[in-house]
Amino acid sequence: MGNLRSVSKAIEHVAPAASVVATSDPAVIAAAGRVVFPGQGAAPDCMREIEARGLRQAIVDAARSKPFLGICMGMQVLFEHSEEGDTACLGILPGTVQRFPHEAMHDDQGNKLKVPHMGWNNVHQAAPHPLWVGIEEGARFYFVHSYFVQPTSPDVIAGFSHYPFPFTCAVASGNIFAVQFHPEKSQNDGLTLLGNFLTWNPGE
Amino acid sequence: MLAKRIIPCLDVTHGRVVKGINFVELKDAGDPVEIARRYNEAGADELTFLDITASSDDRDLILHIIEDVAAEVFIPLTVGGGVREVGDVQRLLNAGADKVSINTSAVMNPQLVKDASDRYGSQCIVVAIDSKRVGDHWEVFTHGGRKATGLDAIEWAKKMESLGAGELLLTSMDRDGTKSGFDLELTRAISDAVDIPIIASGGVGNLQHLVDGVKEGRADAVLAASIFHFGEYGVDEAKRYMKQHGIEVRL
Numbered sequence: 001m002g003n004l005r006s007v008s009k010a011i012e013h014v015a016p017a018a019s020v021v022a023t024s025d026p027a028v029i030a031a032a033g034r035v036v037f038p039g040q041g042a043a044p045d046c047m048r049e050i051e052a053r054g055l056r057q058a059i060v061d062a063a064r065s066k067p068f069l070g071i072c073m074g075m076q077v078l079f080e081h082s083e084e085g086d087t088a089c090l091g092i093l094p095g096t097v098q099r100f101p102h103e104a105m106h107d108d109q110g111n112k113l114k115v116p117h118m119g120w121n122n123v124h125q126a127a128p129h130p131l132w133v134g135i136e137e138g139a140r141f142y143f144v145h146s147y148f149v150q151p152t153s154p155d156v157i158a159g160f161s162h163y164p165f166p167f168t169c170a171v172a173s174g175n176i177f178a179v180q181f182h183p184e185k186s187q188n189d190g191l192t193l194l195g196n197f198l199t200w201n202p203g204e
Numbered sequence: 205m206l207a208k209r210i211i212p213c214l215d216v217t218h219g220r221v222v223k224g225i226n227f228v229e230l231k232d233a234g235d236p237v238e239i240a241r242r243y244n245e246a247g248a249d250e251l252t253f254l255d256i257t258a259s260s261d262d263r264d265l266i267l268h269i270i271e272d273v274a275a276e277v278f279i280p281l282t283v284g285g286g287v288r289e290v291g292d293v294q295r296l297l298n299a300g301a302d303k304v305s306i307n308t309s310a311v312m313n314p315q316l317v318k319d320a321s322d323r324y325g326s327q328c329i330v331v332a333i334d335s336k337r338v339g340d341h342w343e344v345f346t347h348g349g350r351k352a353t354g355l356d357a358i359e360w361a362k363k364m365e366s367l368g369a370g371e372l373l374l375t376s377m378d379r380d381g382t383k384s385g386f387d388l389e390l391t392r393a394i395s396d397a398v399d400i401p402i403i404a405s406g407g408v409g410n411l412q413h414l415v416d417g418v419k420e421g422r423a424d425a426v427l428a429a430s431i432f433h434f435g436e437y438g439v440d441e442a443k444r445y446m447k448q449h450g451i452e453v454r455l
Contacts, residue, residue, distance in 0.1 A: 005300050009275050041325040073325075102399070113206075114401040114424055116327055116370055120207045120249055120454040140207065140454045142280060144327040144370070163206060185280050185302060187244065 007038050007071065010184035014195040026058035034198065035062040038184075039073025043097065043147070044085035046073050056090065063092045063176050069197045070178030075171065076149055078178055084147050093173060094152035100163065107164055117163045118144045123170065123181065126157045131177050131196045139189045141181035143169070148180060175202035207454040208418050208446065209249035209425035210439055211282075211403060212432045214239060217257045219265035240273045243432070246439040248279065249454060252305070252373075252427060255285030267299040274300025284332055284373075293320045297328060305373055307332035308346040311353050314367055321368025330403075331369040333357060335390060336377040342390050349377040357390065358397050365398045372398065373427065376406040383409025383430075391421030403427050411437055411445040418451050 004022045011020050021028060029035060037059065039046050050056055062068055063078065070078050077089040082097035089097070105113040120140040125132050148167040151157060158177065159170030169180040177197065183190035214221045220234035240251055251273070255266045263286055270283055283296045284305030293304045310317050310331050321329040334349050335342045335357040342357035361372055374394055376387035386404045395402045404423035408414060408431055417423045431437050443453040 005298060006274060006278075006302060009300065010278050013275070013278070041323065045323075105399070111422070112396070112399070115399055116401070117206065118327070118371060118401050119209050119424070122205065143206075144280075146326070182280075185278060187278055190278060 004038060004040070006182075007036055007184045010191060010194055011036065011198070014191050015198045018198060024053045024055060026055060029055070029058040029062055032062070032066070034067040034069075035059075036069045036071065036197070037062075037074035038071045039075070039077055041073065042084055043073065043076060043082040043087040043089065046077055047087050047089060050077070050090075059090060060092060063090075066175060067197065067200050067202055068176045068178075069194075070176065071184070072145060072180060072182060075178035075180055076147060078171075078176070079149055079151070082147060093156060093171065093176070093178075096150050097147050098150055099147050104165060113164055116144050116146045120186075121161045121163065121181075123159050123161055125159050126170075127172070129158050129172050129177065130200045131172075131193055132158075133196055134192045135189050141169075141179075141183065141186040141190060143181045145180055205452045207249070207452050208423075209403075210247075210414070210442055210446075210453070211250045211252050211425055211427040212243050212248050212439060213252045213254055213405070213427050213429045215254050215256050215429070216266055216269060216285075217255070218262055219269060222256070236269045237272045237276060240277045243439060244277045244279055247443055247454065248439050249425070250280040250282060251277070252282040252284065254305075255283065257286065267295060270296065270299040270301050282330055284330070289316065290319050290323060293324060293329075297324060301328075303328045303330050303371070305330040305332045307334065310364065311344065311346050311355065314363065317364060317369055318367040321370065326368045326370035326400075329369050330371045330373050331364040332373040332375065333361060333364070333394075334375045334377055337387075337390070342393070345377055349380070358393055361394045361398050365400050369400060371401045371403065373403045373405060374423075379407025380405075382407050385409065385413040386417040386421050386423070386426075388416055388421040391417060391423050395422040395424075401425065411442050414442055415446055415449045415451060418446070419449070 076097045078092045079095045080091040100115045122138045156171045156173045158172035160166045161169040183193040280302040282303040283301040334345045344353045344355040391404045401424035403425040404417040405427040408428040414426045417426045
């Protein structure tokens with residue numbers, strides 16, 4: 001599982017004393033104090049793997065009960081449905097996942113904008129949250145994705161970015177925080193966000 | 205707003221970075237981790253490692269390099285060179301690469317691009333295209349630019365996009381090593397032909413060339429080796445120059 005290693009390494013870097021385990025074992029997920037859910041590949045494959053490994057319930061339980069950080073595809077599959085491969089997702093958060101629409105992909109000078117949305121973009125903090133502490137409003141994070149989430153309720157929107165229209169790039173709901181960008185690849189600000197997650201106690 | 209990216213490229217062989225690296229106060233010029241760390245501190249948006257190892261005996265050394273760099277440098281890492289099968293992609297991703305660049309093998313076996321992108325996602329598959337002007341069009345070359353393929357570069361770029369490439373690394377063989385700037389016509393032709401991001405490479409000799417690559421060539425990212433390695437310019441300096449010329453960058 002490719003970028004799992006990047007995520008583990010980044011967490012180990014900010015919390016050398018933490019025990020970081022990359023696992024697909026439901027029992028290990030159930031026993032963990034905190035869960036980071038990166039997801040990988042395309043939505044249909046990601047969901048197929050989750051079902052094949054019997055992980056659906058473990059993920060749903062973790063998202064209900066402990067600090068839970070979704071990253072990239074791990075954010076998208078928390079919603080109900082993805083346009084990517086017409087995929088039914090976990091449905092933990094109400095909303096859908098859509099592709100950047102071809103006809104909208106140009107800047108105000110008419111230049112074509114590429115998809116995937118790849119590179120460093122500004123993240124605007126829609127609401128204060130413990131995971132934003134120490135990160136400047138508008139800080140740049142590294143993105144690589146062709147689909148974005150559209151939450152049913154605007155209340156869960158924690159951050160947004162522009163490409164070229166505003167899209168949700170961070171959501172917060174109870175003990176869930178999820179981001180479209182890659183904190184593990186976003187240098188200092190990314191490490192700050194991961195460090196914040198490791199000390200975050202939802203509900204306090 | 206999305207920033208245009210600057211990507212230093214490091215050539216690696218026998219587990220060491222080669223080419224004359226000239227960082228101030230760098231104790232060991234060939235240490236990949238130290239070099240990667242310096243580029244990271246200077247604001248590199250990504251790093252590309254090109255494995256120029258000729259023998260397969262040494263091939264696995266790049267895995268250790270990527271592991272070591274990925275444990276300390278938290279920006280995207282791309283690795284290219286010698287990727288022949290899906291298993292190679294998997295090994296590099298497992299070692300900590302975020303993207304894998306496929307060049308000659310994409311021409312020999314285009315299905316590899318499809319299989320790898322289906323399995324690991326388009327976002328981690330970069331197809332490298334080495335191209336040279338032949339008559340009135342640009343042709344794709346392989347084996348480090350030594351072997352003509354008869355493929356038209358623009359058609360090839362479109363085909364790679366359709367097979368699932370998430371990004372194209374476009375090198376002009378005519379310009380590579382000349383320091384006379386990117387082949388802007390080629391870069392623009394390919395960038396206009398596809399919807400995926402283009403990294404321009406080959407020919408950078410000064411900072412204006414980077415600006416031209418973005419503005420005239422419509423590149424989404426610019427890759428350079430020698431101007432950074434030899435200490436002529438810093439990555440941070442390059443970014444400030446680009447910003448002065450109206451290009452969105454991450455500072």
